[in-house]
Amino acid sequence: MIGFLMLLSIPSVSFASEQPPLNGAGEWDIIYQGTINANGGRTPIAYSGGGDVRVCINGVNAYNYVSLRLYSDNGSGDSVDDPVLPEMNYWNSNSTQTTRFCFSKIDADFYKDGSNHLAEFYVKSTASFNDNVVITIED
8 A cells, every 4th residue: 555655646757859849840930031122132041941932022012013033042143043933923903012922832852952951042023113022931
């Protein structure tokens, strides 16, 4: 009986996994968000561990046509970077500023390279006229 009582008095302990959880597994994580000029702007490089990546745009003013191009950075200057297809085009045919719009996702695994084993992306933009827009790159 004493042995049984001793077992009941031992507190139970649970051990957490030593592996950190994946950031937002199954959800979109923002790897870059910022404002650029829609007519000639460029984002800084955003780093992806692979999987799906998508680009979103917000704040396009009325009647502006914006074309975005996602590039894979090769570390040797913009002239040798790889464009990621397809080009993303957005036409705001409304008389008001747009809300957030996300383009189709792409598979970033193909673009992982270098010693860090990450894909490095940035976005260049052209537009019908100057406009400050918010670009978000999600992983």
